[in-house]
Amino acid sequence: MxxxxxxxxxxxxxxxxxxxxxxxxxxxVLAFGLLRTVVTAWSAGVxxxxxxxxxxxxxxxxxxxxxxxxxxxxxxxPGIDQVSYFNWFGGTYIxxxxxxxxxxxxxxxxxxxxxxxxxxxxxxAKFMSExxxxxxxxxxxKRYNLKIGDIxxxxxxxxxxxxxxVVRGIYTPRTKSDDATQMFFHWNYLNERMKSDYPNRxxxxxxxxxxxxxxxxxxxxxxxxxxxxxxxxxxxxxxTEGQFQQGFVASSGAIIGAINIMSYLIIGIILLVLCNTMxxxxxxxxxxxxxxxxxxxTGKHLFTFxxxxxxxxxxxxxxxxxxxxxxxxxxxxxxLPKGWFPVFNIENSTxxxxxxxxxxxxxxxxxxxxxxxxxTRIVDGLRFNG
Amino acid sequence: xSSIISISNLTKVYxxxxxxxxxxxxxxxxxxxxxxVALMGPSGSGKTTLLNIIAGIDRPSSGNIIxxxxxxxxxxxxxxxxxxxxxxxxxxxxxxxIPVLTAYENVELPLMLTPLSKSERRSxxxxxxxxxxxxDRMHHYPxxxxxxxxxxxxxxRAIASDPDIFVADEPTGDLxxxxxxxxxxxxxxxxxxxxxxxxxxxxxxxxAKRAHTTHHLEKGDLLQEESKL
Numbered sequence: 335m336x337x338x339x340x341x342x343x344x345x346x347x348x349x350x351x352x353x354x355x356x357x358x359x360x361x362x363v364l365a366f367g368l369l370r371t372v373v374t375a376w377s378a379g380v381x382x383x384x385x386x387x388x389x390x391x392x393x394x395x396x397x398x399x400x401x402x403x404x405x406x407x408x409x410x411x412p413g414i415d416q417v418s419y420f421n422w423f424g425g426t427y428i429x430x431x432x433x434x435x436x437x438x439x440x441x442x443x444x445x446x447x448x449x450x451x452x453x454x455x456x457x458x459a460k461f462m463s464e465x466x467x468x469x470x471x472x473x474x475x476k477r478y479n480l481k482i483g484d485i486x487x488x489x490x491x492x493x494x495x496x497x498x499x500v501v502r503g504i505y506t507p508r509t510k511s512d513d514a515t516q517m518f519f520h521w522n523y524l525n526e527r528m529k530s531d532y533p534n535r536x537x538x539x540x541x542x543x544x545x546x547x548x549x550x551x552x553x554x555x556x557x558x559x560x561x562x563x564x565x566x567x568x569x570x571x572x573x574t575e576g577q578f579q580q581g582f583v584a585s586s587g588a589i590i591g592a593i594n595i596m597s598y599l600i601i602g603i604i605l606l607v608l609c610n611t612m613x614x615x616x617x618x619x620x621x622x623x624x625x626x627x628x629x630x631x632t633g634k635h636l637f638t639f640x641x642x643x644x645x646x647x648x649x650x651x652x653x654x655x656x657x658x659x660x661x662x663x664x665x666x667x668x669x670l671p672k673g674w675f676p677v678f679n680i681e682n683s684t685x686x687x688x689x690x691x692x693x694x695x696x697x698x699x700x701x702x703x704x705x706x707x708x709x710t711r712i713v714d715g716l717r718f719n720g
Numbered sequence: 721x722s723s724i725i726s727i728s729n730l731t732k733v734y735x736x737x738x739x740x741x742x743x744x745x746x747x748x749x750x751x752x753x754x755x756x757v758a759l760m761g762p763s764g765s766g767k768t769t770l771l772n773i774i775a776g777i778d779r780p781s782s783g784n785i786i787x788x789x790x791x792x793x794x795x796x797x798x799x800x801x802x803x804x805x806x807x808x809x810x811x812x813x814x815x816x817x818i819p820v821l822t823a824y825e826n827v828e829l830p831l832m833l834t835p836l837s838k839s840e841r842r843s844x845x846x847x848x849x850x851x852x853x854x855x856d857r858m859h860h861y862p863x864x865x866x867x868x869x870x871x872x873x874x875x876x877r878a879i880a881s882d883p884d885i886f887v888a889d890e891p892t893g894d895l896x897x898x899x900x901x902x903x904x905x906x907x908x909x910x911x912x913x914x915x916x917x918x919x920x921x922x923x924x925x926x927x928a929k930r931a932h933t934t935h936h937l938e939k940g941d942l943l944q945e946e947s948k949l
Contacts, residue, residue, distance in 0.1 A: 628775075633798070
């Protein structure tokens with residue numbers, strides 16, 4: 335018989351109690367993993383942002399536009415590699431519940447600033463050559479079963495009118511954390527319509543995305559851009575893409591904070607569940623620990639028995655919880671309104687955090703029982719009637 | 721015959737709140753190697769405390785105690801644990817077997833602390849269980865055994881590591897007369913056939929008759945010695 339066999343036999347001595355404890359830990363690990371996945375999905379834009387991309391927007395608010403004329407002035411600043419520009423289009427596709435980002439862009443520079451959106455050369459060429467062409471992220475194409483050549487009719491709201499686009503490309507993201515749900519179309523298509531229907535809204539840009547040569551120069555270049563347009567009718571606010579995305583996330587900061595706190599409270603609940611089991615177990619075995627000490631087992635052995643038992647229980651709970659996480663997250667995503675989270679993946683860090691928390695909980699839960707077992711005198715332990 | 725246990729001026733005092741309770745009072749005692757000694761006395765006389773001190777699971781407040789050539793009072797807890805595993809075999813009144821382990825595994829427990837190989841451990845365990853007549857019950861759990869059989873497993877556990885001294889605290893106290901007789905016969909065999917020193921605490925004069933020497937304690941004092949040799 336090995337120590338491991340002895341620990342394993344002891345772990346399942348009270349089968350019902352241990353099963354309930356393991357189920358409790360599994361559910362807690364599952365809930366922790368799910369909440370962490372929501373938090374990471376919320377912050378996915380920040381995580382996927384590139385350090386050498388700047389975003390320049392209207393200083394007052396993101397909803398106000400900037401002149402198209404800023405493009406060449408920005409491009410003239412030393413250290414800038416590419417300047418691209420975008421307008422949030424909005425609109426309604428099929429009905430108001432069908433949400434995905436619809437964005438007017440400059441096809442010439444889109445893939446230079448966003449190399450993570452991958453499109454075949456032939457699709458790219460067709461997209462660039464047709465005025466009302468659009469490209470879709472693969473997730474949105476799958477969701478609406480759209481194929482190359484299909485027509486998309488969108489009712490404009492920010493930009494009123496009926497808009498028709500032809501799907502000319504379906505892009506794939508380079509990594510799982512890149513957004514595969516967006517729709518991009520020609521900014522010129524939008525601007526020409528504005529020129530004819532709403533001339534005062536023509537030549538306006540929602541935001542500029544600027545690729546810089548050296549990420550370390552982001553603060554200096556941001557400052558230079560903003561200084562360039564100081565005291566103009568549309569002052570700018572430039573920041574790294576990460577800071578820009580963080581600004582969106584920060585607006586939901588209280589909710590994320592609450593979810594974060596809940597996820598850590600769950601770790602506390604696991605700890606209490608396991609502590610309770612281990613303390614009961616150790617108390618019931620006071621006499622046995624005394625017998626083991628009598629036979630010559632030392633404090634080191636008792637430490638191994640008790641901590642080993644707690645770790646076996648917490649590890650089994652963590653394994654069951656983590657292995658159920660993938661189907662549960664997929665189920666959760668399927669019931670969420672589409673487009674809420676463009677990226678909804680279980681991060682490796684979530685697995686690591688959940689697994690290591692369970693291990694840590696196993697160790698912490700065994701501290702009190704170990705302390706008691708080591709400090710109970712053999713003669714008192716042998717007299718114990720639990 | 722040389723002494724395997726040598727006790728001189730041993731005193732044990734417990735502190736309960738502000739009150740001092742003197743459990744053993746200036747005890748001096750010699751037990752020869754291969755002797756079979758019974759400790760008798762009314763409840764609270766200090767016989768179990770004396771047994772515990774001899775076995776190295778309790779410490780004296782003052783005095784000297786040498787067991788198997790070792791001044792056990794000066795050993796650290798870890799040293800004492802190792803010493804116990806080499807020199808002392810324990811037999812308890814309530815057997816104290818681990819319920820989730822089979823008879824075989826319970827007997828194997830003290831051998832986990834030795835450097836014996838798996839096959840050496842197996843032969844030791846089988847030998848010990850055969851000595852107590854339970855070779856055919858090796859894979860039974862304690863709850864599948866009678867009280868007498870459980871006590872025999874406990875004795876097998878005590879003899880598995882081949883200690884010099886057996887300490888037995890009321891080994892027949894929880895058994896019927898027939899089972900008690902079997903256990904006493906077994907202790908007798910251990911003493912006569914294997915030359916083991918046995919120190920047994922008992923209330924039962926019938927059990928004490930099996931011992932060569934009986935020491936009586938009362939209120940912490942060692943009274944007279946009865947020798948049948």
